[in-house]
Amino acid sequence: MSIPVSSPSSRDKICDVAEALFARRGFAGVGLREVAEAAGLGKSSLFHHFRSKAQLYCEVLDRVLRRLGERLAPMGRAPLPVEERLERWIGGLLDGLAEQPTTSRLLLRALFEEEDFLQEPPPELARAERTLGEMIGQLQSILEEGVESGAFRAVSAPHTVQSLIGASVYHFASAEVGEGVLGGPLFGAEAVSRHRAELIALFRHGLAARPGPVDDR
Amino acid sequence: MSIPVSSPSSRDKICDVAEALFARRGFAGVGLREVAEAAGLGKSSLFHHFRSKAQLYCEVLDRVLRRLGERLAPMGRAPLPVEERLERWIGGLLDGLAEQPTTSRLLLRALFEEEDFLQEPPPELARAERTLGEMIGQLQSILEEGVESGAFRAVSAPHTVQSLIGASVYHFASAEVGEGVLGGPLFGAEAVSRHRAELIALFRHGLAARPGPVDDR
DNA sequence: GTCTATAGTGAGATAGAC
């Protein structure tokens, strides 16, 4: 718990507005002039807080991933049945994505865009990638454990990881298209809890090992 | 079946290289100089084929979506049980995505990026959006029909649409991250058929209405 | 720590010769 007693520093303000802009339009789609104006500063002032646009981007990305990683870290370690641990992990991910609309879009960009837009990547990028790798590894471990223990069907853990990440991250990133499909806001309380329930149920039923005879044509 | 007898026109060549570049780096991340060089032309020559960068982008996007839409259109209409129609639809989508690595990335961008980078959107954009809407509507209809007929659980069709799109499109768009998770290439024959089998099985088990007593805590 | 001024580069787009 940090103490939010002093007014937010310019640095934090810049990160906040940059996060919103990068999430919406990506690294190349955002100009520093725009960031500066939204932060209420002159363009040149940004360079007293960040060495370059690339460093600002990586710092924003790292901040978002760490926020998510800290939320998910305890989920995999709880002393619970593996099905329950998976459901809590999924729930934690969805809560983290639902908290701020910027998170899913920035995360999706980090997942599918190759960061070749920065010639010499700042050190923050490596830290962000490590955080991302830990999150994915944790999910994969839960799935592997569930398959080995017989709690889940004999699914491929990597492919299931891919499906789960895609289903959860894309949903909250889908913006206009997603709102068109739902016929309403993505981040409203009912839409969030509904997606949470639907996705968890989909994987509970989809992964469950069945005792009875199963049609596996 | 079109007759590929004449050598590809400059126009087609431009579209091909632009598709690859836009898929990789997005609208804002690609310069027309780069497109022109890759197509073996001068930068100014592009403007004899396309009015603007925005029009080129929309035309490329429309081409990709129509290619996918034509593949999927017959899937929903086959006179088959709804479970089978859904599996064929998913299979068709995955085949379409696996055919060219550019498709999933361009589609993902169209799904989650708001196209506010073009001030006055070219007419091609509207056509692309219509194609996209038809594909999604078709999937949603299959799901609704399955729920109404009792073949599927009482899932929310919109949320399931979102999950299915995310799981399939993200997977093939995930590039380096996805290859890290799989530990090998995304578009290899075995990886493609494995993901196809895994995703179809996940939704078959995940959506199936169960006859026996079910734990729905 | 924020500003003005500006360097230096590259973008999208146009004009007009060939």
Add this chain to the structure above:
DNA sequence: GTCTATCTCACTATAGAC
């Protein structure tokens, strides 16, 4: 249909006053 030359504008980044 492709080219060279050029326009205009925005960009990242720096220098240096306050």
